[in-house]
Amino acid sequence: MSIQWYPGHMHAARKQIAETLAKVDLVIEVLDARLPGSSTNPMIEQLRRARQRPALKILNKADLADPALNTRWLEWFRAQPSTAAILMGEDNKQGQARKLPSYCRELAPHRTGAEKPLRALIMGIPNVGKSTLLNVLMSRRIANVADTPGVTKSQQRVETGEGFILYDTPGLLWPKIERPESGYRLALAGSVGRNAYNEEDVAWFAVETLQQRYPRLLAERYKLDEQTLSLPADQLFEVIGRKRGAMLGGGRIDRQKTAELILTDFRSGILGRITLETPDDFLLPPEPLAPTDHSGDPEEDQSE
Ligand SMILES: Nc1nc2c(ncn2[C@@H]2O[C@H](COP(=O)(O)OP(=O)(O)OP(=O)(O)O)[C@@H](O)[C@H]2O)c(=O)[nH]1
Ligand SMILES: [Mg+2]
Numbered sequence: 001m002s003i004q005w006y007p008g009h010m011h012a013a014r015k016q017i018a019e020t021l022a023k024v025d026l027v028i029e030v031l032d033a034r035l036p037g038s039s040t041n042p043m044i045e046q047l048r049r050a051r052q053r054p055a056l057k058i059l060n061k062a063d064l065a066d067p068a069l070n071t072r073w074l075e076w077f078r079a080q081p082s083t084a085a086i087l088m089g090e091d092n093k094q095g096q097a098r099k100l101p102s103y104c105r106e107l108a109p110h111r112t113g114a115e116k117p118l119r120a121l122i123m124g125i126p127n128v129g130k131s132t133l134l135n136v137l138m139s140r141r142i143a144n145v146a147d148t149p150g151v152t153k154s155q156q157r158v159e160t161g162e163g164f165i166l167y168d169t170p171g172l173l174w175p176k177i178e179r180p181e182s183g184y185r186l187a188l189a190g191s192v193g194r195n196a197y198n199e200e201d202v203a204w205f206a207v208e209t210l211q212q213r214y215p216r217l218l219a220e221r222y223k224l225d226e227q228t229l230s231l232p233a234d235q236l237f238e239v240i241g242r243k244r245g246a247m248l249g250g251g252r253i254d255r256q257k258t259a260e261l262i263l264t265d266f267r268s269g270i271l272g273r274i275t276l277e278t279p280d281d282f283l284l285p286p287e288p289l290a291p292t293d294h295s296g297d298p299e300e301d302q303s304e
Helices: 008-021 042-050 067-078 093-107 130-138 180-189 199-213 215-222 233-243 255-268
Strands: 026-032 055-060 083-087 118-124 156-159 164-168
Touching (some): 008 042, 026 042, 055 067, 067 083, 083 093, 118 130, 130 164, 199 233, 199 255, 215 233
Parallel strands (some): 055 083, 118 164
Antiparallel strands (some): 156 164
């Protein structure tokens, strides 16, 4: 499924992000730990590489992702040039947020002292938890948070008071998501606007993926026997609808309701801890950053 969801505010955000990148020391890219490859925005990667900024990759929602794959993805990101990576989830958000300045300082060790505050741009696709992180960092609600993509519509600058300046930005996708499985995974995770995909298609994709990767979790949640578990995804979708009582009159399945049930079960974590892709089936080209060129150094902003 190729997705095109690039509302006007994202177009504006991309321009603003490109400008802000000139005056920050590093990029904090928040990823969805359930789809670390597909939630890496190639446009962000391109922008930060052009500006030669190091990146801290936060694999967020790690509490919803498969623990074994969390470790594999972490190692994979750490092997990339100019890149650090950490796991973050409901269970360790406070602790990791407290350590964030020190993770960042390791990537930009020259920025110390009151006259040289560390400046970081928080970026990522929609609905991955950028604003949630900002609120935890500031210990108060300064950014709106909601379980729908596209909540933050404009950039916001905050200072933690310890020589750390952060910019929260709107979630950014890219104009056309070409890889079909990435489109499905992004929609399944809730990072794409609802009007840009068909919920039934995405729920089928979820059923198929779970049959292949997490059959036990699927069987447990919907009380399926071995035979039912190996039915084609479209038939299994109907079994799930019937079992969960998503019915219309005359014994017909309510397909829309079934799809919504499956998507909600995945997104809420009720199905279990699931990662939709491994580093092996989503390889990004390991492009090294260009050699140091001082024209890319952050501009000194007198206001900071
Ligand atoms: N399970 C889990 N949910 C999280 C975590 N972090 C954030 N969320 C939830 O994810 C949803 C999106 O969070 P936001 O902080 O609004 O995401 P955002 O990246 O700012 O989204 P946009 O502004 O739309 O780009 C909310 O329902 C959060 O409660 C996490 O670590 N684990
Ligand atoms: Mg936000």
